[in-house]
Amino acid sequence: MNETEYRELMEASWRRPLTAAEEARLQAWLAVHPEAQALWESELSLNHLLEQLPDVPVASNFTARVVQAAQREAAQPAARSFLQLVRQWLLPRRATGVAWAALAVCVTWFAVHQAESNTKARRASELVVISRTAVLSDPVVVEDFDAIQRLPYAEDEELFAVLNK
Amino acid sequence: MTERSDPDAALMLRVREGDFDAFEQLVEKYKQPVMNLVYRTLPDATEAEDLAQHVFLQVFKSAARYEVSAKFSTWLFTIARNLCLNEIRRRSRHPADSLDATFPDSEDQPMRQVEDAKAVPAPDSVMRSELEDKIEEALSELPEKQRTAILLCRGEEHSYEEIATILGCSVSATKSLIHRGRETLKQLLKPYLRTGEWKEK
Numbered sequence: 001m002n003e004t005e006y007r008e009l010m011e012a013s014w015r016r017p018l019t020a021a022e023e024a025r026l027q028a029w030l031a032v033h034p035e036a037q038a039l040w041e042s043e044l045s046l047n048h049l050l051e052q053l054p055d056v057p058v059a060s061n062f063t064a065r066v067v068q069a070a071q072r073e074a075a076q077p078a079a080r081s082f083l084q085l086v087r088q089w090l091l092p093r094r095a096t097g098v099a100w101a102a103l104a105v106c107v108t109w110f111a112v113h114q115a116e117s118n119t120k121a122r123r124a125s126e127l128v129v130i131s132r133t134a135v136l137s138d139p140v141v142v143e144d145f146d147a148i149q150r151l152p153y154a155e156d157e158e159l160f161a162v163l164n165k
Numbered sequence: 166m167t168e169r170s171d172p173d174a175a176l177m178l179r180v181r182e183g184d185f186d187a188f189e190q191l192v193e194k195y196k197q198p199v200m201n202l203v204y205r206t207l208p209d210a211t212e213a214e215d216l217a218q219h220v221f222l223q224v225f226k227s228a229a230r231y232e233v234s235a236k237f238s239t240w241l242f243t244i245a246r247n248l249c250l251n252e253i254r255r256r257s258r259h260p261a262d263s264l265d266a267t268f269p270d271s272e273d274q275p276m277r278q279v280e281d282a283k284a285v286p287a288p289d290s291v292m293r294s295e296l297e298d299k300i301e302e303a304l305s306e307l308p309e310k311q312r313t314a315i316l317l318c319r320g321e322e323h324s325y326e327e328i329a330t331i332l333g334c335s336v337s338a339t340k341s342l343i344h345r346g347r348e349t350l351k352q353l354l355k356p357y358l359r360t361g362e363w364k365e366k
Contacts, residue, residue, distance in 0.1 A: 011340060014347070016321045042351055045358040049300055049350075050319055055197055056204040059214060063192045066218050070188055070225040 001029045006036070010043055173237035181228040192221050195238070199245050202316055205304060206249040216252055220245045239327045246313060246331055253309075296357060303353035310334075311346030318343055 001009075009026050012018060018026065030037050059065070173194070179187035199220055204213035223244050231240075304312055310332055317328045329339040351358060 011325070011343075014318050014343060015325075042358055043347070046347055046351055046354070049296075049354060049357060050315070052297065053300055053304075053319070054297055056200050056213070057210070058196050058200045058217075062196050062200075062214065062218070063189060066192045066196075066221045067185060067189050069218065069222055071185065073222065073225060074183065 001025050005029075006033075010040070013043060013047060171233070171236050174233045177224075177228065177231050177237050178233070180225065181231055188221075188225060191224070191237075195241055196221075198320075198322065199241065202242065202245055202313065203249055205301070205312065205316055206246075206309065207252055208301075208305060212252075216248055217245075220248055223248065235330060236327060238322060239330050242317065242323070242331045250309070299354065299357060303350050306353060307346050307349055311342050311349070314339055314342040315346045315350070 006026070006029050009018060009022055012022065026040070030040060173191060176187040176191050180191065196217065200213065200217045203217045203220070204210065207213050207216060220241070224241060227244075304315070307315070314328055314332060317323045317331060318325075323331070325336050325339055329336045332339060332342070334342075
């Protein structure tokens, strides 16, 4: 017998008493491995202790009560089918609700996406205007713009007349 | 696994056809081991019995979906363990609620009739009872998986493969759980292991 077989015998002893043949093999192993003797004895002691665990008391009418409860359960097909009907009625409505909610989420997402696209497009067009402004002529050209703007229209005509001479 | 190799599976197939006698036979056969497991997971005799009853009702309700793919007892103890775990979870969320809140139909049933075996303890049974209490106490200190593995391992009802299925882990993990649990038990019960007190009782 080797170490593995010894372990297998020990695991077998957790579930059941060893057979005479197994016991003999084990004793032969322990004779040449005295260091394993203490462990084996403690295993055996624990097995004995666990064997002593008593059965928990069960009510004498336990079986009768369980069978009665099962018979009651079986005798309620009407109530159960009503519940099933309610479930059948609720489930499609629940599915419809889920579908509406999914649609609402999609519409909201589309609206938000569109608003963001519009904002981006507007900002892009504003950037184009700014970039165009960057290539305007020297600001000195419009230095007297305000003064010229304030000149009365009549004076302009007079000026044109002078210039046209 | 077929109903021929597992007579309980054959009974369960009869339950599926609405045979209450077959159901009664299954309850009668398994009430004690189920009760032992449930009580040692939820250490309250009344609530453990309500839960054990619910385990069998669950078996009855699930009969229509039952298929002979595993040993009946493996299926039964998987249901029992799952219901115990649900109850532990429920208690942690609603500690003040009794089990009747979970299984309200249990109130409509006849009173329990438990033989009071410990009503008048004989003097020589006092020490045995004390030792049993110590073993129960030590078991209750183990993590749930280790305790369940050790309890299912006791006796020859379940193979390691079946215990592994009930616990939802591999066979090697199951053996490891049992080994660790047993090591803890040895530590907790050291005085009793050393003196061999159990042997005299």
